[in-house]
Amino acid sequence: MRLAPATCVVHGVRMGTEVAGSGRGAGEGSPRLTGDEVRTHCLSLPGAWQDEPWDGDAVAKVADKIFAFLGAGRSVGVKCGANRDEADEWLLQYPEHAHVMPYIGRSGWNTLDLGGAIPDVEILEAVDASYATVVAKLPRNRRPAAAG
Numbered sequence: 001m002r003l004a005p006a007t008c009v010v011h012g013v014r015m016g017t018e019v020a021g022s023g024r025g026a027g028e029g030s031p032r033l034t035g036d037e038v039r040t041h042c043l044s045l046p047g048a049w050q051d052e053p054w055d056g057d058a059v060a061k062v063a064d065k066i067f068a069f070l071g072a073g074r075s076v077g078v079k080c081g082a083n084r085d086e087a088d089e090w091l092l093q094y095p096e097h098a099h100v101m102p103y104i105g106r107s108g109w110n111t112l113d114l115g116g117a118i119p120d121v122e123i124l125e126a127v128d129a130s131y132a133t134v135v136a137k138l139p140r141n142r143r144p145a146a147a148g
Contacts, residue, residue, distance in 0.1 A: 032114065032115045032120060033115070033123060035071075035072070035074060035076075035114060036073065038068075038070065038076050038123070038124075038127065039058070039060070039073075041127060042068050042070070042131075043060060045062070046062075046144035046145065047063065047145075048062050048067075048144075049061055051066075053066075057070075057071065058070040060131075062131060062134055062135055063143075063144075065134045065137070065138065067131045067133075067134040067135075068127055068131070069101070069111070071111075073114070074114055074115075075111045075112060075113045075114055076112055076126075076127060077111045078109065078112065078126045078127055078129070079107075079108055079129070080108055080109065080110040080112075080126060080129075080130070081108040082133075083107070084108060087100070087105070087108040090110050091110070094112075094116070094117050094118050096113075096116065096117060097112065097113040097117045097118050098110050098111070098113070098118065099111045
């Protein structure tokens with residue numbers, strides 16, 4: 001079973017089987033996405049900024065809403081569905097590398113491990129989908145101009 005890919009456009013380029021601009025996919029032996037690269041990607045999205053609401057726990061926000069939990073750089077926490085049932089598709093596809101987030105998991109948030117079975121492009125697509133979900137819930141006057 002393969003997850004339906006999220007609509008993902010990064011800096012105007014639709015992403016396919018490789019991480020845009022990196023020349024790498026998820027092939028064995030390929031360099032893998034790092035926590036710093038995920039952070040850079042998050043902060044490159046319109047209106048995104050980094051915060052540390054809890055000591056040592058970095059997050060990426062748009063307006064005042066979190067769209068990614070950046071943690072220690074070994075994983076990223078993102079909104080993976082409108083509800084737990086949708087987010088559970090990640091757990092079924094990647095049982096060793098996708099986990100329900102404590103406390104907010106019931107609302108569709110998962111932790112996705114970097115460097116494991118989840119292809120880099122799917123992690124970036126999940127970040128973009130989480131960002132889009134959060135932006136869509138913002139009042140129009142608080143949405144970043146480039147995000148619609």
